[in-house]
Amino acid sequence: MTEVTEAGVSKAGVDEAKAAMREIFPETPLQMNEHLSRRYGADIWLKREDLSPVRSYKIRGAFNFFRKAIAAGAKDRTFVCASAGNHAQGFAFVCRHFEVPGVVFMPVTTPQQKIDKTRMFGGKFITIRLIGDIFDQCYAAARKHVEETGGMMVPPFDDRDIIEGQATVAAEIVDQLPEGVIPDLVILPVGGGGLSSGTTGYLKDVVAPENFIFTEPEGAPSLKKSLLAGEPITLAKLDNFVDGAAVARIGDLNFAALKTFSADQVMLMPENAICVTITEMLNVEGVVLEPAGALSITVLEALGREKLAGKTVVCVVSGGNFDFERLPDVKERAMRYAGVKKYFILRLPQRPGALRDFLNLLGPDDDIARFEYLKKSARNFGSILIGIETANPENFAGLVERFETAGLGYEDITENEILANLVI
Known part of the structure; x- marks a missing residue:
């Protein structure tokens, strides 16, 4: 019988997805970062999802969803998503790869840069519809479109095939670490929970449960609040500054996979502290990170050298889709926090x-x-x-x-x- 992780996906399934994924992009690098390693007296490894074709890990879940749906006979259906960010770009890239039509619903308030990038990735295979001022209105329009046309909704995180695709990050980490090296800590950013539920499920026989650290922005503590409540909750208020991780409610499947972890393992990072990481990584390392992509590195400063010295730490860097028009605000926030x-x-x-x-x-x-x-x-x-x-x-x-x-x-x-x- 195939072993099944808490996220409802098998390791064999993840490995199969990883192998299939090589037809569209090579594995993203796992890099030892000398700057951070010296600072904390540890071996700090960065899993560089910002170096995927769409500069985030979201392409993984989208590819796996499409691959399985098309194999099941959905080639002639129109795929639909609602997103103003990384999910839309991964969706568009995969639509073009499989040469299937897709409709991307985005809020009217979406920055033009994100609209242009999504259109570039999808080309003639996608249609972009700008509807509503906020995501909830945009999502409702996408759902209505699916109901009226018989299209296929591609969810951003709360789906087993999406989770299985995101778990390929963990499968690559296992392959890329030096032989015999086991992480003492794995630090995962959390938004809707697809990446964290897939990664913890795949690594459960490699990394002890207490050695995972999850991180959310202070203004969007969906996982932490849900763990404290013992069930998924919807946040009444949300700070959207860390837009790639600002989710009002963690996915139900994702929470089911993460509910055995302690709320103390979820570290909330101040938005302005994340800005310090963005500016430092840009100035010192020449690495461009979006706010969500900087979350796991920001945790290192919160833990400090005393807790990290001598450890092997893997930080998943989830994305690098940074709009440089935001740089003055990021610099301002970073200086105030410092x-x-x-x-x-x-x-x-x-x-x-x-x-x-x-x-x-x-x-x-x-x-x-x-x-x-x-x-x-x-x-x-x-x-x-x-x-x-x-x-x-x-x-x-x-x-x-x-x-x-x-x-x-x-x-x-x-x-x-x-x-x-x-x-x-």
Whole structure:
């Protein structure tokens, strides 16, 4: 009898999918990263799914779904998906490979860059329909289209064939690690759960359950909340910054595969900490990562050298579809998280020389990045929004002390989310 993993897929099935997948792309590399390994005194391996043809692992599940559906006689049906990101691009690539028609539903608000890339991958075999302002409206339109036309919906994660396809990541890791090397930790990003459920199922006889670490963005803790509740739950509020992992509800099949893990194994990463990883990997390693793709590497800093030293760690880097128009925002968030940029509202007297007196309070490594007059709060005083960058976070302690010694009215709004969103 074929062994079946908790995700409902067999290892033999995953290996078969892996072999079939070679007709469209070679295995993505598993690379020892010297920079990270030196920092943490560990062997840090990165599984580079950002180097797939569509720059994410999503092509794997899509290929496996199509392969099996076509073998079962669905060649003449129209395939349908709803996505504004990596799933759409993988779907489009596979439609062109199998030369089958596909319809991609995307929200009207989808960035043009993502629309263009999806169209490029699919070519003449796909049609893109922009419907709704949010994903839920787009998804509902896709479902209605399937019902009315008899099309075949290709889900992003909650499907056994999709899970089996994503599990080929794990099968490749086993093949690529040096002989006799077993990971002490495997760090997996989680969105809908297809990658994590497939990977843990395939590796269950290789890696002990307690040696898996799952990571989600703080603003989308679907798996963690579901594990705490003991059942899949739908998040009432979602931060979409980490768009590749911001899922309101983990898949039912995926949760069934992951429900035996502890909620303590799910580490939530602040969105701004993820930005630090993106900028560092770009500046130091020349590696372009999307926010979801940076999740597993961000966990390393949270664990720290003390917990990682001497270990063999595999981080699955899930994708690199990064829109460089987001880079200024990512840099801003990274600097604020690192503590080298702060925003203050100052109450300056309206008299000659007041600004010069303030400038004299700045240290040699302090730089004004933003200066904006807001309004007068009284006849003799004015409110100023000022952004200050410095070389070292400790410099701000001295600056604030000089503010207070000078009797300068100020408020640090860097971490005041409501106020910062209004004026920054």
